[in-house]
Amino acid sequence: MSPTYRFTLNGKPAEVAGPPMARLLDVLRRDLGLTGSKEGCGEGECGACTVLLDNQPVCSCLVPLFQVEGAVITTIEGLAQGQAGALAQGQAGALAPDEKATELQRVFANEGGAQCGACTPGMIVTIKALLDRHPKPTRDQIREYVSGTLCRCTGYERIFRAVEVLTGQRPAEGEPAAHSDEVSRT
Amino acid sequence: MSLSWSPKTLAEAREALAQGATKVAGATDLMVTDHASGREHASVLNVLGISELQGIRVEGEQLSIGAASTFTLIRQSPEMATHAPLLVHAAATIGAAQIQNRATIGGNIANASPAGDSLPALLALGAMIAISGPRERRIVPYNAFHTGYRTTVLGPDELIERVFIPLPSPAVQIFRKVGTRAAQAISKVVVGFASDRLEHHRLANVRLAMGSIAAVPVRLHDVEILIEDHPLTADLADRAASLVEKTIWPIDDVRSTAEYRRHVAGQVVRRLLLDLLAAPLA
Numbered sequence: 001m002s003p004t005y006r007f008t009l010n011g012k013p014a015e016v017a018g019p020p021m022a023r024l025l026d027v028l029r030r031d032l033g034l035t036g037s038k039e040g041c042g043e044g045e046c047g048a049c050t051v052l053l054d055n056q057p058v059c060s061c062l063v064p065l066f067q068v069e070g071a072v073i074t075t076i077e078g079l080a081q082g083q084a085g086a087l088a089q090g091q092a093g094a095l096a097p098d099e100k101a102t103e104l105q106r107v108f109a110n111e112g113g114a115q116c117g118a119c120t121p122g123m124i125v126t127i128k129a130l131l132d133r134h135p136k137p138t139r140d141q142i143r144e145y146v147s148g149t150l151c152r153c154t155g156y157e158r159i160f161r162a163v164e165v166l167t168g169q170r171p172a173e174g175e176p177a178a179h180s181d182e183v184s185r186t
Numbered sequence: 187m188s189l190s191w192s193p194k195t196l197a198e199a200r201e202a203l204a205q206g207a208t209k210v211a212g213a214t215d216l217m218v219t220d221h222a223s224g225r226e227h228a229s230v231l232n233v234l235g236i237s238e239l240q241g242i243r244v245e246g247e248q249l250s251i252g253a254a255s256t257f258t259l260i261r262q263s264p265e266m267a268t269h270a271p272l273l274v275h276a277a278a279t280i281g282a283a284q285i286q287n288r289a290t291i292g293g294n295i296a297n298a299s300p301a302g303d304s305l306p307a308l309l310a311l312g313a314m315i316a317i318s319g320p321r322e323r324r325i326v327p328y329n330a331f332h333t334g335y336r337t338t339v340l341g342p343d344e345l346i347e348r349v350f351i352p353l354p355s356p357a358v359q360i361f362r363k364v365g366t367r368a369a370q371a372i373s374k375v376v377v378g379f380a381s382d383r384l385e386h387h388r389l390a391n392v393r394l395a396m397g398s399i400a401a402v403p404v405r406l407h408d409v410e411i412l413i414e415d416h417p418l419t420a421d422l423a424d425r426a427a428s429l430v431e432k433t434i435w436p437i438d439d440v441r442s443t444a445e446y447r448r449h450v451a452g453q454v455v456r457r458l459l460l461d462l463l464a465a466p467l468a
Contacts, residue, residue: 003189003190019188019226020188020189020190020227020230021188021210021217021220021226021227021230023217023221042218042221043218044214044217044218044281044284044285047282047284050284053287053288056258056283056287057283057284057287058284058287058288059214059284059285059288061217061221062212062213062214062217062218062285062288063213063217063288064210064213064217064230066190066192066210066230066232067192067210067213067232067234069192126283126284129283144282144283145283147282147283148281148282148283148284148285149282149284
């Protein structure tokens with residue numbers, strides 16, 4: 001029998017029985033059904049698995065389960081609204097939507113910050129942490145924060161612009177996303 | 187079933203240490219090697235919550251850094267910025283935010299990678315390591331901590347409690363790292379340099395330390411003596427670079443060739459001295 005560890009996940013209490021050194025990423029994806037966090041490299045280099053541990057971005061592939069006892073974990077599902085949030089709600093209880101992150105997701109889509117999408121959950125979570133600390137981040141602050149979350153599609157420029165649009169430092173330039181209800185109403 | 191311990195004090199940690207539990211700090215290296223090798227641990231000890239391993243503060247004649255301090259905390263500490271900017275600079279080059287939020291100074295030391303970025307900084311600053319064992323605490327100069335490739339004086343029932351930097355710390359502190367990318371890259375060559383600055387372009391108490399060029403981080407004593415014995419000139423910078431190339435015996439590995447490392451190590455030292463030459467006297 002495996003020991004049980006308790007922590008707060010996306011605002012709700014969570015309890016997981018598992019080996020102490022189980023990777024938090026595997027616990028989230030396999031045991032808790034939260035598949036928003038992706039495995040890229042599994043070595044802490046790519047940032048696709050980034051979650052917030054006590055409000056700090058960390059690679060969930062490098063966090064052993066036993067060290068999250070008593071911690072507060074936020075995943076991309078905890079920041080999501082709409083379909084992704086609803087899916088996560090069914091599996092991990094009701095989630096409080098985070099308005100800032102949700103707006104970030106919309107701007108990200110409109111500005112072309114997300115292309116293939118593999119890095120996007122980790123990128124959004126990382127930028128959430130950036131904006132919590134620096135509400136109007138400089139280009140250098142954005143660059144440094146996302147340097148641990150690799151994106152091979154955008155060349156980062158559109159990600160930087162998305163953050164700058166969101167924080168009112170640049171006018172929106174992106175094409176409205178055709179699939180977005182919000183945009184089609186305008 | 188494997189056992190896990192998350193003690194709040196050193197006293198509580200001793201039972202786990204006596205039973206040979208694997209010490210786990212930020213786990214940023216351990217999790218990678220465990221996952222790749224399939225290695226399992228009979229029991230694990232979380233050192234991150236141990237109170238004696240926390241905090242960064244000035245205590246009399248030394249800067250005292252808790253072993254569980256993450257590189258993020260080291261970057262944010264005003265005491266670190268004042269007394270050990272070399273280590274702050276090193277901390278900023280370790281991985282990226284996700285790694286710096288987890289990886290600790292104690293973990294970097296105990297992990298004993300030849301490429302550990304904080305390690306040449308610690309050598310250059312003359313760090314001392316406080317090690318807690320079953321009965322006593324001992325203080326080991328950091329330059330005597332490593333015994334060989336990834337081996338150290340740390341016993342299985344001991345853990346690193348704190349790192350001490352003697353004060354006043356050196357007036358000149360310079361960190362240089364050569365890697366493939368500013369973020370995330372593991373060093374090809376990493377340099378920590380510290381000295382006092384005398385008048386007329388003379389340096390005293392020079393400590394020049396390098397990582398990624400030998401099985402352990404090392405000080406280049408011959409080069410230090412050369413720099414101390416001569417006024418700082420462009421010619422001295424060239425001679426120091428040549429001596430560095432003759433002194434070190436790096437290896438070929440996945441990250442670089444020995445030839446590249448030797449050349450770059452010399453040039454890093456040359457440019458560092460030229461930068462000092464160009465900087466106004468303190």
